[in-house]
Amino acid sequence: NAGVTQTPKFQVLKTGQSMTLQCAQDMNHNSMYWYRQDPGMGLRLIYYSASEGTTDKGEVPNGYNVSRLNKREFSLRLESAAPSQTSVYFCASSERGSYNEQFFGPGTRLTVL
Amino acid sequence: KQEVTQIPAALSVPEGENLVLNCSFTDSAIYNLQWFRQDPGKGLTSLLLIQSSQREQTSGRLNASLDKSSGRSTLYIAASQPGDSATYLCAVPVNQGGKLIFGQGTELSVKP
Numbered sequence: 001n002a003g004v005t006q007t008p009k010f011q012v013l014k015t016g017q018s019m020t021l022q023c024a025q026d027m028n029h030n031s032m033y034w035y036r037q038d039p040g041m042g043l044r045l046i047y048y049s050a051s052e053g054t055t056d057k058g059e060v061p062n063g064y065n066v067s068r069l070n071k072r073e074f075s076l077r078l079e080s081a082a083p084s085q086t087s088v089y090f091c092a093s094s095e096r097g098s099y100n101e102q103f104f105g106p107g108t109r110l111t112v113l
Numbered sequence: 114k115q116e117v118t119q120i121p122a123a124l125s126v127p128e129g130e131n132l133v134l135n136c137s138f139t140d141s142a143i144y145n146l147q148w149f150r151q152d153p154g155k156g157l158t159s160l161l162l163i164q165s166s167q168r169e170q171t172s173g174r175l176n177a178s179l180d181k182s183s184g185r186s187t188l189y190i191a192a193s194q195p196g197d198s199a200t201y202l203c204a205v206p207v208n209q210g211g212k213l214i215f216g217q218g219t220e221l222s223v224k225p
Binding site for chain 1: 144145147149155156157158159162202204206208209210211212213215216217218
């Protein structure tokens with residue numbers, strides 16, 4: 001079982017470039033999440049998808065878009081990257097929202113120059 | 114607004130000691146509380162999930178307790194080992210969708 005996988009592991013962008021972070025889970029979970037982790041700020045939720053076909057904003061959604069492509073995949077897109085988006089991005093999933101454990105992927109380290 | 118606090122921010126103990134990590138939350142109306150471990154440069158590993166109806170949950174040398182009325186949870190680690198060195202985070206969901214609010218974490222160092 002791979003659990004939650006994320007690609008790429010590392011990425012360097014220039015200001016204004018766009019990119020999509022990919023996330024997939026093989027646990028047949030209904031809910032998926034995108035977090036960012038910054039020194040001194042901890043982990044903060046960007047967007048989440050409680051079930052296939054739905055997405056909702058978290059604490060820090062500005063500058064991001066998401067797509068729940070199917071039950072397995074949840075992507076995060078930066079349309080015009082800014083240095084403030086330099087961070088480590090984690091994808092997570094749970095069987096059913098708040099009732100179950102969340103399982104995290106290994107993360108994507110993004111640097112925006 | 115739910116806030117989650119972990120004190121201390123860092124803790125150093127000699128190998129073999131039993132230790133307790135603390136987590137407090139401001140709104141006692143929680144679904145559950147989850148403890149995670151994060152090694153440097155890695156993702157989060159789920160350690161324990163305590164449902165709001167439970168008072169304790171155990172996994173190996175780990176025991177987590179939950180006291181909703183006082184807004185506190187503790188993670189007890191028995192017979193600590195150098196391999197336990199990591200940052201430990203607690204988190205609570207704030208809606209049915211599973212949006213988690215995290216504490217800042219306690220960085221644990223277990224010295225051989």
